[in-house]
Amino acid sequence: MKIGLFSDTYPPFINGVSTSVLMLKRALEKKGHEVYVVSVNDNLLSYSYDEENKILKMPGIPTGIYDYRLTSIYPIRIINKVRKWDLDVIHSHTEFGVGTFARLFAKQFDIPLVHTYHTMYEDYIHYITGNYFKKPGTKLVEYLTNFYCDKTADELIVPSLKTYRLFKEKYKYTKNIHIVPTGIEIDRFIPKKYKQSEIDELKEELNIKDKFTLLFVGRIAKEKNIDFLLKNHSKLIKKYPSIVLLIVGDGPELEKYKKEVIKKKLENNIIFTGRVLFEKIGLYYQSCDAFVTASLSETQGLTVIEAMAAQKPVLCIDDENFKTVIKDMENGLIFKNVKQYFEKVSLLIENEELYNQIVENGKVTAIEYSSRVFATRVIDVYKQAIIKKGKTKGIMKRIIKEIKKGIKNGKINSI
Helix, strand or coil, X not given: CEEEEECCCCCCCCCHHHXXXXXXXXXXXXXXXXXXXXXXXXXXXXXXXXXXCXXXXXXXXXXXCCCCEECCCCXXXXXXXXXXXXXXEEEECCCCCHHHHHHHHHHHCCCCEXXXXXXXXXXXXXXXXXXXXXXXHHHHHHHHHHHHHHHHCCEEEECCHHHHHHHHHHCCCCCCEEECCCXXXXXXXXXXXXXXXXXXXXXXXXXXXXXXXXXEECCCCHHHCHHHHXXXXXXXXXHCXXXXXXEEXXXXXXXXXXXXXXXXXXXXXXXXXXXXXXXXXXXXXXCCCEEEECCCCCCCCHHHHHHHHCCCCEEEEXXXXXXXXXXXXXXXXXXXXXXXXXXXXXXXXXXXXXXXXXXXXXXXXXXXXXXXXXXXXHHHHHHHHHHHHCCHHHHHHHHHHHHHHHHHCCCCCCC
């Protein structure tokens, strides 16, 4: 198939959606499909096309939300370029900007449109409204989301049961919804990928050698509930004086949190790394002892699966999205409140048998979320969209053409 992935964010920008789109592209290509990407530049005026990797980027304006950038909803300049790709299916990964272009382009040229809903926008309204007009803002998000997904997409993908229920129970979504958890490239995180000397060097650099280290990876923002981790780390230090909380990522609250840590004189126990290169993230997982998150705004929580693949135990807050992956006291630990968080961190530090058991079970879980499995499930959705749209003719023409070519070259025997 010829597949077009349309997204407002793509590497070198680092966030969950960007990583998901890149990983999907690679996995689809490994399965023999031809994959094109339409995304956004960090340059306000620049168009670019990487012909070898089939990546087209348009000018974009920063929004302040993640690394998303706004762009023209129907850039005339690239219409002919995208049209020449002769796409069998378009897969959009955003409701706005590039996603609107995907919707309009798919409509104009009668191409099946699959959409993945990645972001719980109701958790991000405060970026736009400043906590004013929350109720009308929430209704507007509901209307726009339902319009984009219900009125335009041939098939809808969501990453979790929680998101599925949002659409079915609150948004009253009437079309098919496919629950397809986003996968990860497991090989990027497994321990054998990294030399012990690399890990030791990073530990020395971060000053965490011989210290039990809890890791958080993600956007440093209000909706990630990092306040919970910071506040309660002070209590953990009273029992375990050398315990470290390592926070990897960037975001609007980073400087504020840094100042709070300095004010409390906890710089040796709470460390911020800022943004880390995409290729280096796996090394940070290997340099720590456990992964923690208290975020309630995830649609799935890929970092939890990454930690499992890295063979590190996971502690996460009691949220439906995490509970689709984590079974408490089996392949991870779930906490509902401060008391449970404290108790379960203590368990990991003091109970080596439980620690190892969770790591082993987590490794098995991670395999279920491999990029290969993910790509297979997404391809099944593409096929449904193509059949629903009645667009199999173009694909069949290509298949017939290849068969004829094979006969001509003597690779296939004619009847």
